[in-house]
Every structure is written in structure tokens, then in C-alpha cells.
Amino acid sequence: MSESAELTGPRTRIPSEGVAETAASERDIGVKVGDNLVEVKNLTVKFGGLLAMDDVSFNIKRGEILGLIGPNGAGKTTCFNAMTGVYKPTSGQVLLEGKLLNGMKQHKITRAGLARTFQNIRLFGEMTALENVVVGLDARHKTSVVGALLRLPRHIREEKSAIERGMALLEFVGIADQAATLSRHLPYGSQRRLEIARALATDPKVLCLDEPAAGFNPAEKEELMQLIRIIRDDGYTVLLIEHDMKLVMGVTDRIVVLEFGKKIADNIPSVIREDPKVVSAYLGEPEDDFA
Numbered sequence: 001m002s003e004s005a006e007l008t009g010p011r012t013r014i015p016s017e018g019v020a021e022t023a024a025s026e027r028d029i030g031v032k033v034g035d036n037l038v039e040v041k042n043l044t045v046k047f048g049g050l051l052a053m054d055d056v057s058f059n060i061k062r063g064e065i066l067g068l069i070g071p072n073g074a075g076k077t078t079c080f081n082a083m084t085g086v087y088k089p090t091s092g093q094v095l096l097e098g099k100l101l102n103g104m105k106q107h108k109i110t111r112a113g114l115a116r117t118f119q120n121i122r123l124f125g126e127m128t129a130l131e132n133v134v135v136g137l138d139a140r141h142k143t144s145v146v147g148a149l150l151r152l153p154r155h156i157r158e159e160k161s162a163i164e165r166g167m168a169l170l171e172f173v174g175i176a177d178q179a180a181t182l183s184r185h186l187p188y189g190s191q192r193r194l195e196i197a198r199a200l201a202t203d204p205k206v207l208c209l210d211e212p213a214a215g216f217n218p219a220e221k222e223e224l225m226q227l228i229r230i231i232r233d234d235g236y237t238v239l240l241i242e243h244d245m246k247l248v249m250g251v252t253d254r255i256v257v258l259e260f261g262k263k264i265a266d267n268i269p270s271v272i273r274e275d276p277k278v279v280s281a282y283l284g285e286p287e288d289d290f291a
């Protein structure tokens with residue numbers, strides 16, 4: 001579905017309760033809140049002669065929302081891709097809880113605890129919203145294939161709990177009433193929320209969101225940011241790519257700024273806003289992107 005598709009999704013119902021108990025009760029994170037959960041060290045990505053990321057280092061602390069911002073082509077998505085195994089970094093390291101992720105396949109990185117959404121939505125179009133989420137939960141099942149084929153009690157228990165947890169996640173992101181709809185038939189806004197639910201289903205230690213509000217109007221963006229704050233308040237750690245500087249200022253605890261593949265700033269939002277290097281990087285960008 002194209003990003004210009006109809007924006008007729010339901011308004012996000014801001015949940016009154018968190019999601020941690022129902023959907024992510026098994027998270028076991030070996031790092032204290034406030035300590036470095038992810039370390040990106042000297043990450044460099046080259047595409048032929050183009051240096052898309054140039055020796056970038058930053059940390060993500062457990063429990064924070066870290067914004068990754070920068071003008072068009074700054075290297076934000078490349079950074080996500082290098083962290084989550086889509087691209088192999090030319091050099092440098094990515095560590096989660098002190099363990100090296102370089103060289104691991106994408107699904108292993110997801111299993112290790114780094115879940116992501118994509119700038120261009122990637123759902124299973126022929127599956128319902130609920131099935132899309134249950135696929136994420138399935139990755140954590142403990143029964144064997146034989147156990148599943150023989151429908152052993154443990155498998156049946158896990159299947160039931162996956163459906164309940166999947167529904168809880170859909171409820172959390174505000175689209176439970178569309179659980180039985182094929183994801184390709186969902187309105188654009190609901191597809192974006194479903195992507196977040198599916199990523200949460202993998203029980204992530206870090207949730208990486210690549211422009212989750214792309215194509216939203218200002219009111220929808222604000223609702224989504226509120227949802228992301230609730231996710232953080234529920235104990236998750238979030239890495240958020242966002243092009244719109246105004247938006248990112250209101251939701252993040254800290255911001256890393258990239259320009260032409262290099263890190264040019266790393267600080268709290270109020271300092272970033274006044275940083276002359278950041279202001280000049282955004283010169284020439286649409287006014288809406290910087291405020």
C-alpha cells in the first residue's frame with residue numbers, strides 16, 4: 001500500500017493500561033534502567049563510493065526514547081538497517097546487552113531483542129491483523145514442530161495464549177476491532193499501528209521505529225507520539241527515526257543528529273534545538289521539519 005493511501009484509520013484510543021503484563025511479561029533484560037542497553041561503536045557503511053555512515057557512535061540507555069534525526073539522506077535508515085542486520089556494516093560494532101550483533105541474521109537479531117518497523121510498511125497482506133501479530137508471538141514459542149503437528153497440550157496452550165496476547169496487543173495499539181481484517185484491507189493508519197503491535201509481539205528489548213508517523217496528519221502524529229510515550233512508560237526502550245524535528249522534540253528523552261552520514265550532535269531535546277550545527281543542517285529543509 002502506498003503512503004498516499006487513504007488516511008481513514010480509527011483514532012488511536014489511548015489505552016488506560018500498559019501492555020507489559022499481558023504482552024511482554026517474560027522480558028528479562030540484563031542491564032539496569034539508565035545503563036547502556038545498545039552500543040553503536042564506530043559504525044561505517046559504504047555503498048560503493050558513497051559513505052552513507054561515517055564512523056558513527058552512540059548508545060541507547062535502557063528505558064529511554066532516543067530520537068535519531070537528520071535531514072533527507074543523512075543516514076538514519078542506513079543506521080537502522082546496519083543495526084538490525086539488513087545491511088552488513090563496512091566496519092564498526094553494534095552490541096546489545098554487551099553482546100555483539102554484527103554478522104547475525106535479521107531474525108536472530110529480532111530474537112536477541114532488537115525489533116523494528118519499516119519506513120515502507122511490510123505486513124503479510126493476505127493475513128488478518130491478528131495473524132500478523134501472532135506470527136511475531138510464534139517466534140517465541142517453545143514447542144517443537146512435531147509438538148505442533150501432534151497438537152500436544154503445550155502447543156494448544158501456547159496457541160491460545162498467543163491469540164490472547166495478540167488481541168491484547170491489538171487493543172493496546174487501538175485496532176482490536178479490526179483483528180479479523182486482512183492487513184492489506186486495513187486503512188493506512190491502522191497498518192502503521194499493526195506494524196508496531198507486531199514488533200512488540202517479539203518481546204523486544206529495544207523497539208526501533210522508522211518514521212512511524214510518516215503520512216499522518218498533525219493530530220494523528222500527536223496520537224501516535226502519545227502511544228510511543230506509553231510504550232516507554234511501560235518499560236520499553238525505543239529508538240525513533242523521525243524526519244519531523246518538531247515532533248521528535250516532544251517525545252524523546254535524548255536525540256542523536258546525523259548529517260551526511262556523520263553524527264553532529266547527541267543531547268537532550270532542549271539543547272539540540274539551540275545547537276547551531278543542527279539548525280544549519282536543517283536550513284533549507286521545509287519549515288515544518290524544524291521548530
Ligand SMILES: Nc1ncnc2c1ncn2[C@@H]1O[C@H](COP(=O)(O)OP(=O)(O)OP(=O)(O)O)[C@@H](O)[C@H]1O
Nearest residue numbers: 047050052070071072073074075076077078079243
Ligand atoms: N541500498 C543503497 N544503495 C546505495 N545507496 C544507498 C542505499 N541505501 C541508502 N543509500 C544512500 O545512503 C545515503 C543515506 O540514506 P538513508 O536512507 O540512510 O538516509 P535517511 O537519513 O534515512 O533519509 P530519509 O530521511 O530521506 O529517509 C543516501 O545518500 C542514500 O541515497
